[in-house]
Every structure is written in structure tokens, then in C-alpha cells.
Amino acid sequence: MDCEFCGGDGGPVLWRDGFCRIVRxxxxxxxxxxxxxxxxxxxxxxxxxxxxxxxxxxxxxxxxSALRELFDPDKINLASLGNLVPHLHWHVxxxxxxxxxxxxxxxAAPRRASAPPRALRNDVSDAxxxxxxxxxxxxxxx
Amino acid sequence: MDCEFCGGDGGPVLWRDGFCRIVRxxxxxxxxxxxxxxxxxxxxxxxxxxxxxxxxxxxxxxxxSALRELFDPDKINLASLGNLVPHLHWHVxxxxxxxxxxxxxxxAAPRRASAPPRALRNDVSDAxxxxxxxxxxxxxxx
Numbered sequence: 620m621d622c623e624f625c626g627g628d629g630g631p632v633l634w635r636d637g638f639c640r641i642v643r644x645x646x647x648x649x650x651x652x653x654x655x656x657x658x659x660x661x662x663x664x665x666x667x668x669x670x671x672x673x674x675x676x677x678x679x680x681x682x683x684s685a686l687r688e689l690f691d692p693d694k695i696n697l698a699s700l701g702n703l704v705p706h707l708h709w710h711v712x713x714x715x716x717x718x719x720x721x722x723x724x725x726x727a728a729p730r731r732a733s734a735p736p737r738a739l740r741n742d743v744s745d746a747x748x749x750x751x752x753x754x755x756x757x758x759x760x761x
Numbered sequence: 762m763d764c765e766f767c768g769g770d771g772g773p774v775l776w777r778d779g780f781c782r783i784v785r786x787x788x789x790x791x792x793x794x795x796x797x798x799x800x801x802x803x804x805x806x807x808x809x810x811x812x813x814x815x816x817x818x819x820x821x822x823x824x825x826s827a828l829r830e831l832f833d834p835d836k837i838n839l840a841s842l843g844n845l846v847p848h849l850h851w852h853v854x855x856x857x858x859x860x861x862x863x864x865x866x867x868x869a870a871p872r873r874a875s876a877p878p879r880a881l882r883n884d885v886s887d888a889x890x891x892x893x894x895x896x897x898x899x900x901x902x903x
Contacts, residue, residue: 702864723844727870
């Protein structure tokens with residue numbers, strides 16, 4: 620199938636189960652940027668059964684929680700677009716007021732150079748982020 | 762509170778209950794563009810209780826279903842950004858391959874003039890879209 624996300628690409632895998640995987644998006648501008656990718660091929664959320672939608676959103680919300688804890692964002696951005704790669708995946712992005720595009724979405728033209736690295740944002744390793752996701756996804760939603 | 766979405770603005774209301782409302786986004790380029798807006802003020806999905814997250818996503822998915830039925834899109838785009846207005850709201854957008862930005866997100870620079878009106882896309886009145894949403898939201902998720 621001619622879909623790059625069916626093949627498993629997309630960046631270092633932080634967490635996965637039999638249903639979906641969470642990767643860290645390769646990005647020079649955004650250290651706190653994860654993608655949640657459905658393992659099997661589907662295009663739209665409403666192509667999933669309601670329980671599957673909820674399961675995928677639980678992974679999205681775990682990413683949001685982990686990014687809020689580890690990157691102290693000014694805002695979280697969530698998006699499922701897929702116009703280029705119509706395989707269900709969610710972008711979960713920690714945004715800061717001094718990032719390259721704020722307050723625009725990251726798909727707009729940049730407004731400024733990327734903010735200088737801050738320890739808080741950039742010392743978060745894949746292993747640390749993955750461990751936090753595993754902890755969040757191991758516990759039932761509160 | 763200095764938040765434009767707390768005041769109820771945002772376009773014609775298609776459906777509402779005590780928890781959220783669905784408005785049609787005023788847009789010259791996108792006839793099939795709804796916003797789901799939480800009534801009370803909250804910034805992020807993870808500021809909501811899990812049952813509230815699910816309730817808001819059910820409204821988002823009802824919009825997706827209605828837009829797929831009525832606008833025959835090539836792709837649905839879902840996004841919760843809120844960098845400018847940090848009050849929880851979801852964009853639900855029916856995208857077509859000949860729309861102004863495709864395959865880019867609608868927040869990128871336009872690639873072309875808007876597609877000429879098509880009856881399928883533009884004859885969908887607020888009343889018709891609202892009636893479909895009401896029907897979808899009245900039935901439990903299948």
C-alpha cells in the first residue's frame with residue numbers, strides 16, 4: 620500500500636501497542652512534538668468504531684499530558700489533518716509564545732527564528748518522554 | 762473574562778446543549794467548516810475530566826460525519842489550536858483537492874484561488890447542517 624505511515628516510518632518510536640504508536644516528530648523548531656499514528660490503515664476518525672476512536676484519543680491525551688509536564692508549554696496544539704498522508708495520525712505539539720510560528724499554527728509561514736534552546740525544552744530525551752507516556756498509558760483515565 | 766469564545770461569538774449556531782455548541786465558521790473558502798466550542802472556559806483537553814473529553818469529541822465526530830455526508834470531502838481536517846483564543850474549540854473542516862490550500866492546512870499560504878462553487882458544497886444551508894447534527898447527536902454512538 621502506498622502510504623508512508625503503513626510502513627512504520629515517522630521518527631523515533633516512544634511508545635507502541637497493537638493499536639497505535641507514538642513517535643517523536645523530527646523537528647528543528649519543536650522539541651515537544653509527538654505524533655500518534657494508527658497502526659492499521661484508516662483515513663478518518665469516523666472510519667473507526669467509537670471504542671477505537673476513544674482509544675486513539677486516549678493516546679493523544681497522554682501525549683498532551685506528558686508534553687505539558689515536560690515542556691511547560693503556553694498552549695497545546697492538536698491536529699489530525701492527513702491531506703498529504705491520508706493515514707490516521709495526530710500531531711500533538713507543545714507551543715511556546717517565542718516559538719517560530721506562535722501564535723500561528725506551525726503550518727503557517729514562520730514569524731521569527733526558532734527560540735534559543737532552553738534546557739527545559741531540549742533536555743527531554745526520547746527515553747524520558749517515552750517513559751512518561753508508558754506510565755500515563757498504563758493507568759486508566761482518572 | 763477577556764475571551765471572545767466565552768461571549769458566544771463565532772458564527773451561526775448550528776446545534777448546542779449545556780456543554781458545548783457547534784457553529785458554522787464564517788469562511789469564504791470553506792463552506793464545510795464547523796467549530797465545536799466548549800461553553801465554559803477551559804484551555805486544554807486535559808483540563809477536562811475524561812468523560813467531558815469524550816463528550817466534546819463526540820460533538821467533533823458528529824461534525825465530521827455530517828460534513829462527510831453533505832460535502833463529499835477528499836479529507837477531513839480536525840484541529841484544536843487556540844493560540845490566539847485559548848478557550849477550547851475544535852475546527853472541523855471538509856477539504857477538497859481543489860480548495861484554496863490543499864494539500865496544505867488551511868493556515869498555510871493559499872496555493873490557488875478558491876474552487877468555483879459547486880452545488881454539492883454550497884447549497885448546504887445552516888438549517889440542513891444543523892438538522893443533521895441534531896440527528897447524529899441524538900443517537901448514541903453505534
